[in-house]
Amino acid sequence: MRKRNGYRISAVVLSILLFFGLFSPGALKADAAFDVNAGAAILVDGETGQILFEKNSNQQLGVASMSKMMTEYLLLEAVKKGKVSLDDTYQVSEYVYQVSQDRSLSNVPLRADETYQIRELYEAMTIYSANAATIAIAEKIAGSEAEFVKLMNKKAKELGMEKAKFVNATGLNNKDLKGHHTTGGPTEENTMTARDVATLAYRLVNDYPEVLETAGIPKKKFREGTDDEIAMENWNWMLPSLVFEYEGMTGLKTGTTDFAGYCFTGTAERDGQKLIGIVMDATDDKGEGTYNARFTEMKKLMDYGFTQFERKEIAAAGSTVKGAETVPVQKGKEKEVKLETASDLSVLVPKASNTKYKTDITLNSSDLDKNNELVAPVKKGKVVGFVEVQDEKGEAVPFLKAGGQTKVQTAENVEKANWFVLSMRAVGGGIANGWHWLIDTITGWF
Structure with missing residues (x-):
């Protein structure tokens, strides 16, 4: 992650009079009274990772089958790297067979020693949250679920998921794994904070947007036309044609266990605006957890994002931030190098309000020498930091650590003298x- 104790240029210029208001300290907030019935919740801009709302977002809670987003990430990553193909096949292990026969869990029954295509197992996992299919994918990638869990925890750290803890590939309670659990105690299950879940969802849909092509399928038949055909209805009932249909809903993953309660990571898009919402341990107005509650609370969250915010551009790509136009260069033919924004700088802001904003540039301390200078040679386009948008009080607009704050890069080459x-x-x-x-x-x- 970028370190902020390095060379910091306070560019309080670029104070642009924008017509929007302020969140609570460090965040943009349209309505201070807004709330959702959940143990924890968060709403972020799907494009940049900007946080629009959060409640108990750093509290570690059960996530149940929302864990499968990490299994999806690792599978799609393996496919991209050529290590696995969706056309590959998998032969059912005894462990996977035993879990698949438990219809009290979300499953598509699998035949012992039968061969299945990874693609159909991926669809069963992503659409129907099939648990045995998920373990099968874990075994295909890592040889065993235990080894796959190591990959899950390693990737969580790489993605900046600070408190995530995985003990299995599915999100089930370990006691449901037919005595095959190898990580953690028999009653443990995966835990994350709402920020961790948001980080995972943000990286999944931005690194592998094709996941939504499958996660957005409302209904499909597993092994259609065979004796093993089974109807799969997506557990995300907010997708088109399902009972809680919501305009623009595209994904992503539900989760339910006694430990985690009723959880849901939702993704939606309207008029080009993408949102990611998470509710964990959702309840109704009486405080009772139900399937319906997670969709009711997600609707509140999405409606809030779509109706209360609008996008405002602060600077175009290639802009120079006045007051921070250059950074010194040691041992170069030139003694400094020009800086520019690598992409457009914009934030989602509450509608119909009026606040002045300013920018602040933070350079990556890892790129600087002991004198807080770059060292030649320096290549054009080298990312050396990021632009932060602040309110009048100096509070930063918050983003996920994995988010897309506008980067600052060098605008020219500087050769070594x-x-x-x-x-x-x-x-x-x-x-x-x-x-x-x-x-x-x-x-x-x-």
Whole structure:
């Protein structure tokens, strides 16, 4: 992650009068009274990872089958790297067979020693939350579920999921794994914070957007036309044609266990605006957890995002932030390099309000020397930090750590000066201005 204790340029310029208001400290908030009935919740901009609402978002809770988003991520990553193909086949192990026969769990029954295509197991997992199919995928990728869990926890750290803990591939309670659990105690299950879940969902749909092509399927038949045909209805009842149909709903994953309660990660898009919402341990107005409650509360969350916010552009890609136009360069032909924004800078803001905003640039301390300078050679387009948007009080607009804050990059190349120029500069350091002029002139020759 970017470190902020390095070279920090406070660019309080670019104070643009924008017509929007302020969230609670550190966040943009359209309605201070807004709330959802859930143990924890979060709403983020699906494009940038900007946080629009959060409740108990750092509290570690059960996530149940929302865990399968990590299994999806690792599978799609393996496919991208060529390690696995969706056309590959898998032969059912005794463990997978036993779990698949338990219809009290979400499952498509699998035949012992039968061969299945990874694609159909992936669809069963993503549409129907099939648990045995998920374990099968874990075995295909890592050889065993225990080894796959190691990959899950390793990837969680890579993605910046600070408190995530995986003990199995499915999100089931370990006691439901027919005595095959190898990580954690028999009653343990996976836990995450709402921010962790949001981070996973954000990276999944941005790194592998094709997941929504499958997660957005309302109904499909497993092994259609065979004796093993079974109807799969997506557990995300907010998809088109299902009971809680919601305009623009595209995914993503539900989860339910006694430990976790009723959970849901929803993704939706309207008029080009993408939102990711998470509710964990959702309840109704009476405080009771139900299947319906998670969809009712998700509707509240999505409606809030779509109706209360609008996107405002602050700076276009390639813009120079006034007051932070350059950064010093050591050992270069030039003594500094110009900086520019790598992409458009925009945030979602509450409608019909009026607040002044400013920018702040934070450079990556890992790219700087002990004098807080870049060291030549420096290539054009090198990302050296990011732009942060702040309110009048200096509070930053919050983003997921995995989010897409606008990056700052170098606008030109700076070649390394040769030994003669560097030597002359060293000599010139203690001599009069006329000598400085001579050194700079000679530098230009080389």
